[in-house]
Amino acid sequence: MAENDDGNALRDLAKALAKVEEMLQFLPDGAAKNLVSKIGTLRGLLLEQRPPAFVLVGRRGAGKSSLVNALFGHKVANVGHVRGQTGRGTWYEHTAEAGTLHLLDTRGLQEGSAPVEADYPDAKGASHRDAITSVAVELKKRAPDAVVFVVRAQDVDSAIDADLTGIEEVMGAIERAHKFRPPIVGVLTHCDLFEPKRTRLHLPKEEAEEALHEKLSYVNEAEGVLERKLKSRGLLAQHVIGVRGVSAYLSFDKNGNVRDDERWNIDALCTLLYAHMPNAGRGMFVRLSQVRGLQDDLAQTLTQATAAVCAAIAAMPIPVADVVPITSLQVSLVVSIAWIAGRRIEKKAALEMLASLGVNVGAGFLLREGARALVKYVFPGGGAAISGAVAFAGTLAIGAAARAYYLRGESLERAKEIYENSEKEASPPAPPPASPPSPPKEEP
Ligand SMILES: Nc1nc2c(ncn2[C@@H]2O[C@H](COP(=O)(O)OP(=O)(O)OP(=O)(O)O)[C@@H](O)[C@H]2O)c(=O)[nH]1
Ligand SMILES: [Mg+2]
Structure with a gap:
């Protein structure tokens, strides 16, 4: 997947992973260790990939x-x-x-x-x-x-x-x-x-x-x-x-x-x-052999790893999320799953796919910070963990929808349903209605 159109998504991923690695120090030891292994999985499967x-x-x-x-x-x-x-x-x-x-x-x-x-x-x-x-x-x-x-x-x-x-x-x-x-x-x-x-x-x-x-x-x-x-x-x-x-x-x-x-x-x-087989050879092997079970296995592995990294980003102090947009990781997940399926899609197509699932991507880049701040406002103290869980569930849901759409060839409507159900299942209980919070303030 290293060349051409999807190269951008991979470049974004490489940047994002490097940034997250810099921020590992903000995490407790156990969490950092888990994250290092998930980052290793993404690096091996996507960034270091080569023909088998x-x-x-x-x-x-x-x-x-x-x-x-x-x-x-x-x-x-x-x-x-x-x-x-x-x-x-x-x-x-x-x-x-x-x-x-x-x-x-x-x-x-x-x-x-x-x-x-x-x-x-x-x-x-x-x-x-x-x-x-x-x-x-x-x-x-x-x-x-x-x-x-x-x-x-x-x-x-x-x-x-x-x-x-x-x-x-x-x-x-x-x-x-x-x-x-x-x-x-x-x-x-x-x-x-x-x-x-x-x-x-x-x-x-x-x-x-x-x-x-x-x-x-x-x-x-x-x-x-x-x-x-x-x-x-x-x-x-x-x-x-x-x-x-x-x-x-x-x-x-x-x-x-x-x-x-x-x-x-x-x-x-x-x-x-x-x-x-080492991770580096797996992506292309699965792509060219087109064995459904293996495609699904690999897509799930990528989804889990991406979700863990997204959750960690969301749980990190606010400025980190500014430099590592969660959406770019989710885009690279969609691009990768489409690639495993034998397709070749651009970042733009992945963004469109996300948008049609109802993921707030266009505005997401701008609003994401606001939404996160909002969660933190509603749950002072517990906010960071909750926004991590939301990012985790959201990414799992995106992975599930992308698998349905690209690997199983289901319709976009069906993929959307899967996205909505999966997100609901994995999300923590909805927060009680709160008085509308004031819009997030610009950090000085
Ligand atoms: N029925 C049947 N025929 C096969 C099978 N695998 C290969 N063949 C046939 O066996 C013959 C030889 O196959 P190749 O794939 O050329 O064998 P090879 O090992 O590459 O041979 P060299 O390149 O000469 O070393 C061909 O006629 C194939 O169609 C199989 O599983 N079943
Ligand atoms: Mg031969």
Whole structure:
């Protein structure tokens, strides 16, 4: 989200967070600590964000390129039907409208074993050493978020020792370059081809329960086999976060449009990768994989963090709120949620969205201070805390409405209802009617 139109919202956010950090001293220790962690979340997810990066290990035809396409939901990588398609040893940048993914295809690593060597005519003459050296050079350029081992489900029983050794070498190279070992995920492609072959995993409701059950039992079995094999290597065991059987099958016509979509369980794979990914890679991963559950999870995390920061600003001494307008944080929340949904909106559109919810934004920038002073006037002493709670509830309500509108595609009217209900639920009881307070005085 770092470029173009929404850049302004992020710049505002960066400024706001920096200001809030300066003001941490005004807060009691416990509150400051909580706030530091929420600020860290917003920084990681929005300001430090970058494309996710994965290392792919897998033999020719295992389905690596198909998996990449399956993740994006359209054609970004060439899929081979006859000959080997993917060159080895460099980071590929796959970009679609939704975002960018960095992939390092390491094919050639396994050529220690003779039958596999025949699979890599392009690597002829190059030794296994050369292959690992070139991969190590690439790994120095970029730290991967995960190592993804792609295996054809029907091959899981075959000799994959050379592949496992390849993964160990990749892990070693990452450790030397970046001083950490990333998670390892096993992916079994071609699960759709298990018996009964005609039973469609991607259309479970239309299939006989028994047949489906049988097919899923083979998937389970294969997952268990691969997991045991990965964990049989001491150097890998503790980094293996799971194995998922999938179907990555997508067929494209000549124009690159999806002709058949037989993907299955890709969401589960995405969920696993997401759970173990640093915050910086999560935004774009969620945006490009378009997994609803993950989008919602991320939007909620952003909402909670933004609400906490807004509440803290509201509770700080008055002059702080002057330099850190709560509305700018709420605008960046709306822009971010729209972005996660695959949209690209400007600050202005976010302000309009807020205005149509009934959030007093136009005047809000001006009146906000007045409103806060008003609360303080009505509740002398308790005022600061109450205005913090109001800011918190209001921000949660904005997040809920933005999720409804951008993620679930609900109408603006419905989003407004959600905003109003959510704000009501989370707000402290309405203050008793008080005699109209005198308008806030200008500070001298
Ligand atoms: N039925 C089915 N076919 C798949 C699946 N995944 C990949 N394929 C097919 O398997 C073949 C090889 O897939 P690729 O994605 O090109 O494999 P790759 O690992 O990128 O191969 P190289 O680039 O040559 O190393 C293609 O014909 C794909 O359509 C799957 O889950 N199910
Ligand atoms: Mg390929």
